[in-house]
Amino acid sequence: MVIWLILSLPVVIFFLVLLGNQANLSQAPGPVKRIKLFSTTNTAEINPESYLPELRAPIVNLSPDELFDRLTTGIQTFGWEIVASDKASHTIHLVVTTSLWKFKDDIRVTIFKHDNGSSLYAISQSRLGSGDLAANSHHLQMLLGLLPEADQ
Numbered sequence: 001m002v003i004w005l006i007l008s009l010p011v012v013i014f015f016l017v018l019l020g021n022q023a024n025l026s027q028a029p030g031p032v033k034r035i036k037l038f039s040t041t042n043t044a045e046i047n048p049e050s051y052l053p054e055l056r057a058p059i060v061n062l063s064p065d066e067l068f069d070r071l072t073t074g075i076q077t078f079g080w081e082i083v084a085s086d087k088a089s090h091t092i093h094l095v096v097t098t099s100l101w102k103f104k105d106d107i108r109v110t111i112f113k114h115d116n117g118s119s120l121y122a123i124s125q126s127r128l129g130s131g132d133l134a135a136n137s138h139h140l141q142m143l144l145g146l147l148p149e150a151d152q
Contacts, residue, residue: 014039014133021134022141028053034134042126044136046144048119055140057119060147064090064111064118067147071109071120074146080107096124096139103128107139 018025023038025031029051037051050056060067068090075082075094084093090111097104109122122143124136 017133021138023134023137024052024054038134038137039131042129042132042136044124044132044134044140046120046122046140052137055137055144057121058144058147059114059117059119061117062148064113067111067118067120068092070148071111071143071146075143078142098135103135105132105136105139107143109143 018035018038021038023034025034027034034052044052044055046055046057048057062070065087068085068087071092072082072085075092078096081095081097082092083095085091092107092109094107094109095104096107103126105124105126107122107124109120111118111120120143122140124139126132126136
């Protein structure tokens, strides 16, 4: 019994981390594909054709300057480090340090102008490892949470 508990502990921890990172296992493309993705990749992207529906880039009814200001203000509440930001080019480079192991993840954001507002492209990548257990996806979901509710 004790050996079974010891052997099952890593699996329990694995799923608790996925849950904490908002891995959305019940959403498309399904739990098996999501578990494989989050255990074998250390990168996530916000873009219009994202494999994960929650990371598809919306167009918001803000100018690029307004969206830039909204993101930089909101990011400060997360405690993430803004390494570089350039309002003229609408780019932001962030570093997120994980709380438990102090791993560093880089996030790069670029805001684009559209006819009816603006949108963003972002990539979050772990500096170490080959599987991030949905940490980078979670960072980007937090970033998308800063966008206006009505426009998402």
